[in-house]
Amino acid sequence: MIKINGLAFLMLGLIIACNREDPEPVGEFDNGILVLNEGAFLAGNASVSFIDAEGEVSTSAFSDANEGLALGDVAQSMIETDHHFIIIVNNSNHLFALNKSDLSIDYAIETLLLPRHVATNKDTGFVTEWVSFTEEGRVTAFDLSSGEILAQQVAGFGAEFPLLDDGKLYVTNSFESTLTILDQETLSILAEIQTGPSPTQLVKTDNGNLWVVCTGDFDENFAPANNGVIQQISNDEIAITVNLNINVGARIATERNSIFYFAGSSVYEFVTEEDQINQVLSDDKVTGYYTISIDETGSIYMSDNKGFQGVGEIIKYTAGGLRDKVYSVGIGPNTILIGEVR
Amino acid sequence: MIRPQKGLLYVLFLTSICLCFAFAQEDTVRWEINLPAATVTSDWLNPFTTGNAIRGLQIEQSKTTLADALREESSLYLRDYGNQQLSSISFRGTSASHTQVLWHGLPVNSPALGQSDLSTWPIGLLSSIALHPGNSSSLYGSGAIGGAILINPSISEHLTNDWSASIKQGSFGLWNGAVSAEVLKNRLQVITKFQASAIQNDFEIRSPRLRKSIIQTNAQVGNLGFSQGLTWQRNHQAWHAQWMFTKNDRNVQPGITSLNQRNKLTTLANRSVVTQEIHKAKWQAKTSVGWMLDETIYNDSLQTPSQVFSFVHRSNLLLQEQWMVQMGGLIQHAKIRSNQLVSGANQLQWEPFASLTWYPTSKIQLTTNSRWLGNKQALRWVPAFSASYKRPFNLPHVDIDISLSSGYRYPTLNDQYWIPGGNPNLLSEKSRQFESHVSWAKNEILIGLTAFDIYTQDQIIWLPNDDNIWSPINVRSTRNQGIEAKVRIAKHIGKIQHESTLNGSWIAASLQEEQTPLPYVPKIQGNWIHRIRWNHWNFRSHLNYTSLRFTTLDGLEAFSLPQFLLLNLTAGYEAAAILKEKSFVISTSIKNATNTYYELQSSLAMPGINYELHITIK
Numbered sequence: 001m002i003k004i005n006g007l008a009f010l011m012l013g014l015i016i017a018c019n020r021e022d023p024e025p026v027g028e029f030d031n032g033i034l035v036l037n038e039g040a041f042l043a044g045n046a047s048v049s050f051i052d053a054e055g056e057v058s059t060s061a062f063s064d065a066n067e068g069l070a071l072g073d074v075a076q077s078m079i080e081t082d083h084h085f086i087i088i089v090n091n092s093n094h095l096f097a098l099n100k101s102d103l104s105i106d107y108a109i110e111t112l113l114l115p116r117h118v119a120t121n122k123d124t125g126f127v128t129e130w131v132s133f134t135e136e137g138r139v140t141a142f143d144l145s146s147g148e149i150l151a152q153q154v155a156g157f158g159a160e161f162p163l164l165d166d167g168k169l170y171v172t173n174s175f176e177s178t179l180t181i182l183d184q185e186t187l188s189i190l191a192e193i194q195t196g197p198s199p200t201q202l203v204k205t206d207n208g209n210l211w212v213v214c215t216g217d218f219d220e221n222f223a224p225a226n227n228g229v230i231q232q233i234s235n236d237e238i239a240i241t242v243n244l245n246i247n248v249g250a251r252i253a254t255e256r257n258s259i260f261y262f263a264g265s266s267v268y269e270f271v272t273e274e275d276q277i278n279q280v281l282s283d284d285k286v287t288g289y290y291t292i293s294i295d296e297t298g299s300i301y302m303s304d305n306k307g308f309q310g311v312g313e314i315i316k317y318t319a320g321g322l323r324d325k326v327y328s329v330g331i332g333p334n335t336i337l338i339g340e341v342r
Numbered sequence: 343m344i345r346p347q348k349g350l351l352y353v354l355f356l357t358s359i360c361l362c363f364a365f366a367q368e369d370t371v372r373w374e375i376n377l378p379a380a381t382v383t384s385d386w387l388n389p390f391t392t393g394n395a396i397r398g399l400q401i402e403q404s405k406t407t408l409a410d411a412l413r414e415e416s417s418l419y420l421r422d423y424g425n426q427q428l429s430s431i432s433f434r435g436t437s438a439s440h441t442q443v444l445w446h447g448l449p450v451n452s453p454a455l456g457q458s459d460l461s462t463w464p465i466g467l468l469s470s471i472a473l474h475p476g477n478s479s480s481l482y483g484s485g486a487i488g489g490a491i492l493i494n495p496s497i498s499e500h501l502t503n504d505w506s507a508s509i510k511q512g513s514f515g516l517w518n519g520a521v522s523a524e525v526l527k528n529r530l531q532v533i534t535k536f537q538a539s540a541i542q543n544d545f546e547i548r549s550p551r552l553r554k555s556i557i558q559t560n561a562q563v564g565n566l567g568f569s570q571g572l573t574w575q576r577n578h579q580a581w582h583a584q585w586m587f588t589k590n591d592r593n594v595q596p597g598i599t600s601l602n603q604r605n606k607l608t609t610l611a612n613r614s615v616v617t618q619e620i621h622k623a624k625w626q627a628k629t630s631v632g633w634m635l636d637e638t639i640y641n642d643s644l645q646t647p648s649q650v651f652s653f654v655h656r657s658n659l660l661l662q663e664q665w666m667v668q669m670g671g672l673i674q675h676a677k678i679r680s681n682q683l684v685s686g687a688n689q690l691q692w693e694p695f696a697s698l699t700w701y702p703t704s705k706i707q708l709t710t711n712s713r714w715l716g717n718k719q720a721l722r723w724v725p726a727f728s729a730s731y732k733r734p735f736n737l738p739h740v741d742i743d744i745s746l747s748s749g750y751r752y753p754t755l756n757d758q759y760w761i762p763g764g765n766p767n768l769l770s771e772k773s774r775q776f777e778s779h780v781s782w783a784k785n786e787i788l789i790g791l792t793a794f795d796i797y798t799q800d801q802i803i804w805l806p807n808d809d810n811i812w813s814p815i816n817v818r819s820t821r822n823q824g825i826e827a828k829v830r831i832a833k834h835i836g837k838i839q840h841e842s843t844l845n846g847s848w849i850a851a852s853l854q855e856e857q858t859p860l861p862y863v864p865k866i867q868g869n870w871i872h873r874i875r876w877n878h879w880n881f882r883s884h885l886n887y888t889s890l891r892f893t894t895l896d897g898l899e900a901f902s903l904p905q906f907l908l909l910n911l912t913a914g915y916e917a918a919a920i921l922k923e924k925s926f927v928i929s930t931s932i933k934n935a936t937n938t939y940y941e942l943q944s945s946l947a948m949p950g951i952n953y954e955l956h957i958t959i960k
Contacts, residue, residue: 040893040894040944042597042945043597043893043944043945044551044597044598044599044600044944044945045893045901045944045945059900060900063551066553067553068550068551068553069551069552069553070549070551070552070598070599070945071599072599072600073597073599073600073945089599091597091600091603092597092599092600093600093602093603094599110602134643218762222761222762222763223762224809224811247809249810250810263808263809264808264809265808287805288805288806288807288808288810305806307803307805307806308805308806309803309805309894309895310858310894310895310896310898311894311896311898311901331894331901
């Protein structure tokens with residue numbers, strides 16, 4: 001009996017062990033900040049910086065992990081999945097899936113056309129592509145484990161940012177101010193809706209609402225039209241439009257039910273539940289903000305592109321908007337992935 | 343980080359003095375200088391140059407473009423955007439837009455960009471090329487802050503019947519053909535020149551930034567050029583008319599990390615000029631009227647046509663035997679029609695100028711130049727002063743020159759009218775330069791040493807503004823200090839003639855406030871060219887060293903291009919008078935003999951070892 005009980009405990013332990021999800025790989029990059037640096041246009045000097053827990057910065061994390069290989073020209077975006085960091089390199093037409101433990105390349109897709117951003121579900125990735133400046137953009141679905149191309153679908157001009165929600169794939173078309181809604185399984189187009197001017201990033205707040213930020217366009221004299229908006233999408237329609245009265249940066253961040261955006265050297269918070277906009281910080285030492293990220297403590301991480309004349313900076317502000325730390329990274333930092341422990 | 347060497351000029355001054363005294367011990371033969379001849383020549387500018395003299399370049403038929411012809415000059419950095427691709431030139435660590443290019447004395451820099459693509463000038467269409475390093479806006483006008491390139495600066499004095507032809511084939515699908523014919527009848531000479539070239543550019547890229555070697559793709563280039571000239575001379579007058587057409591069709595060479603990019607650029611240039619020269623005993627005058635129609639077509643759709651009308655007149659007058667005066671003026675109007683620029687984007691500039699040279703003794707020349715650069719924004723005085731002292735302190739074979747000059751550059755039409763971001767309120771860039779030069783020449787040995795210090799302010803830089811739109815602003819000041827050295831020795835050893843030229847430069851160019859080095863300025867650059875002539879044979883080696891170049895304003899090695907050493911070798915045989923009075927030259931070249939991987943612009947590969955075969959009848 002004792003033996004049986006022992007065996008039963010052993011079996012139970014095995015069953016429990018087998019039922020648990022596979023643990024995510026833990027690597028040195030979990031404990032720090034990864035920064036994607038766009039590089040100077042046509043200079044082929046995009047890079048990945050890693051800021052470790054002690055604040056030490058390595059500006060060649062990708063090349064170091066891949067035998068000196070250059071990342072490419074105009075790194076556009078980077079996301080984290082269960083097993084990979086996925087990097088899109090726009091002008092090189094590359095997608096790299098990097099092993100999360102050491103940043104080595106697991107696979108690369110080299111047949112994309114001006115790729116922009118990627119969204120993933122459990123098995124599949126969806127990458128938006130501009131294709132060209134005169135043709136309609138598209139979405140390419142690929143196998144997340146191998147990089148095999150699964151399907152492609154034409155979207156609008158300037159297909160920019162994908163977001164998956166409720167079995168649908170939402171894609172902003174930044175050149176034509178529309179949003180294409182596709183079926184996630186078949187990539188068939190379900191609807192296309194008009195948005196504000198130059199829609200870029202889509203986000204989902206903690207309360208499940210879907211938002212799109214439209215950066216604003218230019219008037220007939222090519223001066224900023226100051227008509228950026230944030231819009232809520234509900235039932236595949238624009239439900240709420242919030243006029244920002246300025247043109248804003250293309251990249252935003254969310255914290256709980258707030259959306260953080262920036263313009264020039266100022267950062268703003270749109271509290272969606274209160275329909276209220278607050279200026280969070282303003283920093284006249286900055287040349288030009290380029291991206292934004294927020295950690296679990298509410299600290300705000302902004303990148304300063306320094307006019308692409310040299311390396312940019314990641315500036316960490318307290319939740320109250322005070323400068324905390326500054327890290328020099330690569331040229332044109334445009335994506336900040338913050339690890340779990342800082 | 344580079345800190346400008348404040349004592350540089352003192353060092354040069356001391357060096358000059360030491361050099362003078364060193365050579366003074368060697369020889370005491372008097373140096374005879376010539377005052378300007380009573381009858382003037384076609385040398386229009388040399389009597390009024392300040393600082394470094396204008397130096398002519400030998401046009402070699404084995405070259406393909408103007409960029410190729412300038413590649414062996416030190417203190418010049420040619421920023422090639424790939425092999426036979428766009429090539430811009432920088433003097434003394436200044437930017438490409440600080441080099442003024444003149445054709446028949448007329449400025450021909452693009453009014454959109456303020457610089458010239460030297461790869462679009464087929465060498466076979468040019469009669470003569472000269473360089474004038476240094477700040478010389480008072481002579482050449484806006485943009486000549488780093489230096490000037492003079493193409494066909496004067497009408498040829500020797501009209502003949504002549505013809506020549508050359509053909510070249512090389513690696514990576516290179517071929518080039520050029521013919522030239524000059525027919526003289528009753529003082530009227532007709533000059534026709536034609537050149538065509540192409541390259542496939544499918545060379546191997548062996549960049550350490552790639553994990554494997556790959557073949558360059560999408561970088562084919564084709565060049566076509568035609569020139570028709572008419573020259574008529576009678577008594578003291580010469581008239582010259584020239585029409586030059588060039589077409590450069592290229593696939594824009596993609597970077598090594600984006601080889602599947604396909605972009606095409608076509609550059610068309612229609613240049614016409616009519617020049618009159620009058621040569622009297624104590625007076626000469628030159629008047630040129632030019633009409634330049636250029637067009638760039640990007641990806642067969644984006645067209646940017648520009649037209650520039652120029653008029654320049656200069657009169658040189660010999661007053662007594664000790665004074666020379668030059669007076670004249672330039673009027674230039676540039677216009678661009680493009681959807682990318684505000685409608686009606688144009689610029690009118692007018693530039694009266696005057697120069698005075700005084701020879702108080704046979705050894706001393708004092709020169710002052712003044713130019714007033716005017717556009718709709720302002721009229722600015724741009725002066726220059728120089729002093730030349732031949733055989734100072736009775737030192738034989740030694741010349742010393744000291745000059746102080748100022749420079750100026752208007753904002754380009756792109757700077758002012760680009761949509762979006764153009765800034766019509768930009769100020770012009772301003773600069774000043776101090777330069778000293780000492781040379782020693784005896785028999786077949788020449789040694790020259792030049793130091794310069796250029797300060798430029800209100801430089802125009804494009805930066806993203808608060809709305810993330812790139813827009814130009816006057817933002818930075820720079821300081822470029824450096825030393826250029828040249829040694830040339832020619833000697834016969836037995837029946838073999840040797841000629842060795844070593845030139846090099848050391849340049850510290852930095853932002854004035856931040857003191858960080860300027861991008862794409864090699865601190866050290868050097869060329870060693872050795873020629874051997876024996877009987878009908880000709881051998882030539884060219885070794886070039888270019889030091890590390892930063893590519894950003896931080897001065898970080900992580901974003902730099904490494905140093906490189908290139909070796910080119912040429913062997914040729916010349917058979918004289920095989921075809922009437924023509925000589926037949928056949929030569930072969932090994933370029934980049936050490937198969938070095940290098941880049942002149944970040945991410946754009948240059949070819950490894952390659953071969954060329956040239957045949958010329960001249």
